Amino acid sequence: MKILWAPWRLNYVKNADKEKNSCFICKAFESDPAEDRNNLLLYRGKKALVILNKFPYNTGHLMVCPIRHTGDFLSLMPEELEEINFLIKKSIKALKxxxxxxxxxxxxxxxxxxxxxxxxxxxxxxxxxxxxDTNFMPIIGNAKVIPQSLDETYEILKRYWD
Ligand SMILES: [Zn+2]
Structure with a gap:
């Protein structure tokens, strides 16, 4: 057996771990499901999830993400893309x-x-x-008054999700 010595790889893995540990999406998903409400995690799928944006541009601002920690769109697998699309549709339905x-x-x-x-x-x-609502879109910064609290939004969307 050939042993490949690749210390740069270890560094890469360590960095990936570090990056993942500070990722709020991963943190929310890896937390106890009992904490989903606190973490604004609306839905846990098999390959994708739905989470409320903590800094919403508008009431009901959702985010659909793959569960896998990646920023590389081209690495998304067909099953991930499929569930992401399905959850986008489901999000639109619930928001409507x-x-x-x-x-x-x-x-x-x-x-x-x-x-x-x-x-x-x-x-x-x-x-x-x-x-x-255009007057209120945060073109310049994040300062925007959201008429509904995140707690309330979560509660309402959870109700309409299923
Ligand atoms: Zn992540």
Missing amino acids: RAYNPDGFNIGLNLGKVSGGSVDTHIHYHIVPRWQG
Whole structure:
């Protein structure tokens, strides 16, 4: 047997671990499901999950993510893509029933340069939009008054999820 000495690999793995430990998406998923409400984790799938954005652009701002910690879109497997799409659809359905928005912004920021705050774990933003809410969109910063508390939003969306 040939032994491959690859210390750089160990470093890579360590860094990946460190990065994962500080990832709020992974942290939420690896926590006790009893903590899901506190962690704003709305749904646990087999390959993907749905979590509320702690810093929402609008009431009901959800994120759909693969469970696997990756920022590399091209590494997503067909089963992951399939469940992500399924959960995007389910999110739209729940948001429509809960809030009856006029439209949605759904999107992905890949890489730091795209403006995403977390570029190590892929997350689709699902932002419900209402006619006239443009005045409040945080084009300049994060300062925005969200009319509903996250607790309340979680409660309502949980009810409409199933
Ligand atoms: Zn992660």
